[in-house]
Amino acid sequence: MESARCKAFLEAAERGSFKAAAEAMGYTPSAISQLIAALENDLGLNLLIRSKKGVKPTPEGAKLIPIVRSYLAREKEMYELASEMQ
Numbered sequence: 631m632e633s634a635r636c637k638a639f640l641e642a643a644e645r646g647s648f649k650a651a652a653e654a655m656g657y658t659p660s661a662i663s664q665l666i667a668a669l670e671n672d673l674g675l676n677l678l679i680r681s682k683k684g685v686k687p688t689p690e691g692a693k694l695i696p697i698v699r700s701y702l703a704r705e706k707e708m709y710e711l712a713s714e715m716q
Contacts (some may be wrong), residue, residue, distance in 0.1 A: 633681060633705055635669035636698045638662045639677055647684040 641651035641662070648659040650664075655662070670677050679690035687695060 632665075632668075633702060635665045635672070636702055638665035639669055639691070640698055640702070641685045642678060642685050644692060645690065646686065664715060 637655065638651060638657070638661075641654050642648055645651050645654065645657040648662045651657075652659045654664045657665075666678060673694075674695075675690045676688050677694065679688055
């Protein structure tokens with residue numbers, strides 16, 4: 631699983647829009663949409679409900695949010711430990 635996809639999903643779910651997620655991550659809204667679509671394709675699940683008002687997690691997406699947060703935290707921990715070992 632690619633961490634950029636996970637980060638895009640979390641940002642969009644937490645901020646409620648692709649535009650806000652894009653601004654936070656330094657991407658375009660289109661790039662955020664593509665990253666999330668790729669993650670949804672990888673998992674075989676719809677993670678966000680898209681509407682003109684923005685986005686919100688599907689029930690499946692809401693269940694995955696804590697796991698995705700943990701995954702990203704562990705990834706950060708891995709890089710920090712590797713840095714300390716150098």
